[in-house]
Structure formats: C-alpha cells, structure tokens
Amino acid sequence: MRTNLSVEEALSLVLEEARGELSVEELPLKEAYGRVLAEDLASKVDHPDQDDTAIDGYACREEDTRSASPETPVRLRVIGEAPAGRPFPGEVGPGEAVAVYTGAPIPKGADAVVRVEDTRREGEHVLLFAPANPKDIRPKGDDLKKGEVYLKRGDLLTPGRLGLAAAMGYPRLKVFRRPRVGILSTGDEVVEPGEPLPFGGVYNSNAYSLWGMVLEAGGEPVLLGKVPDDPEAVLARLGEAGPLDLLLTSGGVSMGAYDVVRRVLERHGEVIFWKVKQQPGGPLLWARLRGLPVLGLPGNPVSSMVTFFLYGRAFLFRLLKRTDPPYRSLKARALTPFKGAKGKKVFRRGVLSFEEGLVVRSTGNQSSGVLRSMAFGNALVVLPPDQDVREGEVVEVIPLTFVL
Numbered sequence: 531m532r533t534n535l536s537v538e539e540a541l542s543l544v545l546e547e548a549r550g551e552l553s554v555e556e557l558p559l560k561e562a563y564g565r566v567l568a569e570d571l572a573s574k575v576d577h578p579d580q581d582d583t584a585i586d587g588y589a590c591r592e593e594d595t596r597s598a599s600p601e602t603p604v605r606l607r608v609i610g611e612a613p614a615g616r617p618f619p620g621e622v623g624p625g626e627a628v629a630v631y632t633g634a635p636i637p638k639g640a641d642a643v644v645r646v647e648d649t650r651r652e653g654e655h656v657l658l659f660a661p662a663n664p665k666d667i668r669p670k671g672d673d674l675k676k677g678e679v680y681l682k683r684g685d686l687l688t689p690g691r692l693g694l695a696a697a698m699g700y701p702r703l704k705v706f707r708r709p710r711v712g713i714l715s716t717g718d719e720v721v722e723p724g725e726p727l728p729f730g731g732v733y734n735s736n737a738y739s740l741w742g743m744v745l746e747a748g749g750e751p752v753l754l755g756k757v758p759d760d761p762e763a764v765l766a767r768l769g770e771a772g773p774l775d776l777l778l779t780s781g782g783v784s785m786g787a788y789d790v791v792r793r794v795l796e797r798h799g800e801v802i803f804w805k806v807k808q809q810p811g812g813p814l815l816w817a818r819l820r821g822l823p824v825l826g827l828p829g830n831p832v833s834s835m836v837t838f839f840l841y842g843r844a845f846l847f848r849l850l851k852r853t854d855p856p857y858r859s860l861k862a863r864a865l866t867p868f869k870g871a872k873g874k875k876v877f878r879r880g881v882l883s884f885e886e887g888l889v890v891r892s893t894g895n896q897s898s899g900v901l902r903s904m905a906f907g908n909a910l911v912v913l914p915p916d917q918d919v920r921e922g923e924v925v926e927v928i929p930l931t932f933v934l
C-alpha cells in the first residue's frame with residue numbers, strides 16, 4: 531500500500547484502473563441525450579444539400595444589379611418563386627429574378643441574392659435599390675459535408691451534438707452503457723432523512739450528493755443504503771450489490787477505531803493507496819475488492835464531494851473514453867483571502883463570476899463539515915502546498931459546473 535501521495539500521483543493510480551471496455555447500446559436520439567457516443571459519426575448528407583439562400587429576397591445575376599441604388603433602381607422581371615423545399619424548375623436569364631425564401635435552393639442561372647427590404651414589387655417586376663450579393667448564398671456543404679466525421683467516439687451528447695447527429699441523418703445512436711456506481715454509506719450515526727434523528731445522529735447527505743454527482747458524470751448510481759461500523763455488515767451489503775464498475779464508500783477511512791472501511795479493504799481486498807496530501811479529502815483510500823475498484827471517500831460531506839469530483843469523476847470519464855476533460859483550470863482574481871495548508875494542496879470552495887474579468891470569492895465557512903460551501907459554491911479554488919492567497923491575487927480555479 532502506498533501512502534501520503536500527491537494529488538497527481540493519486541489521480542494517475544486511480545486512472546490506471548479504468549481499463550474495462552463498457553458494452554455498447556443503441557438508443558433513439560431522445561434517449562441518447564447526455565450519454566457518450568461509442569462510434570464515430572460521418573455525415574450521411576451535405577447540408578445544405580445544394581447552394582441555397584440565406585435570406586428572403588430575389589435571386590438574380592449579380593452583373594445585372596451592380597448599378598442598383600435608391601436613386602437608380604434596377605428593374606428585373608420576376609419569372610417565378612422558390613419557397614424552401616420547392617426548387618424553381620427553370621433558369622434565370624439576363625434581366626430576370628426569382629423570389630426566394632431562406633433555405634430555398636438557388637435557381638439555375640442566378641449567382642446572387644438581393645434582400646427583400648432593398649426591393650419594391652411592381653406586379654410582374656421588381657425594383658432593386660441595392661446590388662445583389664453573392665455572399666448571401668450558402669454554398670452546398672457549408673455546414674456539413676457528406677462522409678466527413680463530425681462526432682467522435684467519446685463525445686458527450688450535449689444538446690448541440692444531439693441536434694448535429696440528427697442533422698447528419700442518424701435516428702439512433704450507439705452509446706456506451708452507463709457505468710454502474712455503488713454508493714455505500716457507513717457510520718453508526720448516519721440516519722436516512724425522514725427518520726427521527728437520535729442524539730448525535732446525522733442525516734445521510736453524502737449518498738444524495740454523490741447520487742447527483744455520479745449522474746452528472748454519466749454514471750448510473752446504485753444506492754446501497756447505509757451500514758453500521760461493522761466489517762461483517764459492510765461485506766454482506768457488498769455481496770448483495772450486483773455487478774458494479776466502481777464502488778464509492780463514504781466514511782470510515784480515517785484514524786478512528788471505528789473507521790471500518792479501511793480495515794475491511796485491508797483484510798479482504800487490496801489497498802492501492804491511502805491518504806493524499808490534500809485538504810479536504812486527506813484520508814482518501816483507493817482499493818480493489820474482488821476485482822472491483824473501490825474509492826473510499828472520507829465521511830465529511832465536503833470531503834466526499836471534492837474527492838469524488840477529483841478522482842471518481844475522472845475515473846468515470848476515462849472508462850467512458852470521454853473526449854472532454856473531467857475538469858478545466860482557469861485563472862481568476864481572488865476578491866477574498868483563501869487559506870492554504872502546510873504540505874497539502876488545498877481545494878477551497880468559491881463563487882466564480884465575471885466582473886471585468888473572472889473573479890472568485892470564498893463561500894464563507896470552509897470547514898469540511900459545512901456542506902453549504904458545495905451547495906452554493908460553483909468552483910474549487912486550488913492552493914499549492916504552503917501557500918495562502920491574499921485578496922487581489924490571481925489564483926487557480928476549477929469550475930464545478932459543466933464546462934466542455
């Protein structure tokens with residue numbers, strides 16, 4: 531077992547275990563939203579499928595219209611119209627125009643369009659008060675070229691990408707199965723919300739914060755309930771869990787005599803590392819139990835969320851072969867001081883906003899037991915070991931919200 535690792539060493543040991551191949555399922559577009567593509571997608575079509583007009587107006591020959599102005603309008607004969615989806619069957623000759631509507635194919639013979647606002651219709655004719663512009667023609671394949679790959683295996687299906695898959699002609703998509711992530715809460719004092727709270731009890735918040743974080747990361751959370759600080763109970767509950775790709779436990783990984791998770795994993799599994807030089811989340815544990823990767827999250831509510839975000843989420847991204855990184859670092863100006871810690875990388879919670887540049891403020895009380903910092907913070911403020919940040923200094927921040 532390794533111990534007292536840096537964040538970077540710990541992360542690389544976690545990612546090493548994300549080796550499995552997730553099976554693939556094929557889903558209709560709507561159900562594929564928020565899932566991860568398991569195949570590259572080449573467009574089945576050109577879009578537009580021929581040159582079309584970007585504006586409502588008149589398609590004509592640009593050379594006929596060069597002298598058009600409000601004082602010297604050009605008069606063309608209107609020989610027909612082309613609404614979107616109904617191409618004009620004939621050809622535009624000199625001195626002629628076809629009324630076209632946004633998205634309609636450009637009629638043969640025309641090479642420019644004048645916008646309807648710059649014209650006046652007079653029966654069979656139209657007066658042009660400005661020259662027609664070739665730039666208002668969208669060339670064939672401007673958006674999509676048939677055969678070109680626009681979506682890749684590992685791409686998260688965001689709203690724009692789901693629309694893109696539809697635009698390319700796909701009614702169904704092959705996506706990776708969502709990894710099943712067990713969430714086991716430990717602690718004699720932990721009580722489910724809704725039950726009466728005994729003296730010294732605490733409602734089980736970790737299971738629900740983690741439920742949301744697992745979903746957000748593309749996993750399928752499986753609540754395994756709560757077990758007391760008893761090794762037999764922990765093992766028995768795991769035996770009932772069904773197949774999992776990752777197990778999250780919360781609590782029981784620190785130094786206490788009742789910190790049972792660590793002892794169970796030492797005895798019945800293999801602990802890969804325990805303790806990372808970070809705060810919160812210092813007692814984090816990473817183990818294997820009968821082939822199942824186990825992330826032992828510290829019980830404090832902030833610690834369990836921050837460690838899942840940094841390690842569990844990254845593990846799931848790797849398993850899903852996601853092309854987007856699990857998180858991104860930005861720089862922001864601190865508008866409040868942030869306290870570092872000796873020998874540890876520190877992840878404070880802050881509110882990041884844009885006010886003449888990116889700025890970040892502390893969420894207030896930074897204790898690992900104060901869950902409101904995660905409920906109302908939107909970023910982690912990263913402090914290298916032994917460093918405090920003063921008001922006005924530039925600091926590394928990791929947004930907790932979705933950034934591609």
Ligand SMILES: Nc1nc2c(c(=O)[nH]1)N[C@H]1C(S)=C(S)[C@@H](COP(=O)(O)OP(=O)(O)OC[C@H]3O[C@@H](n4cnc5c(N)ncnc54)[C@H](O)[C@@H]3O)O[C@H]1N2
Binds near residue numbers: 813
């Ligand atoms: N002597 C030492 N004591 C502690 C150390 C240390 O290094 N030396 N580390 C501290 C740090 S840092 C953390 S973090 C915690 C981690 O403790 P455990 O993982 O063993 O967790 P527990 O002791 O079971 O619980 C800690 C805390 O969290 C509350 N908790 C637990 N589960 C839940 C839940 N599902 N929902 C809400 N809250 C939960 C629990 O009641 C405790 O208050 O250890 C420090 N101690």
Ligand code: MOO
Binds near residue numbers: 811813833899
């Ligand atoms: O690491 Mo503990 O997570 O500081 O409270």
Ligand SMILES: [Mg+2]
Binds near residue numbers: 783789
């Ligand atoms: Mg403990």
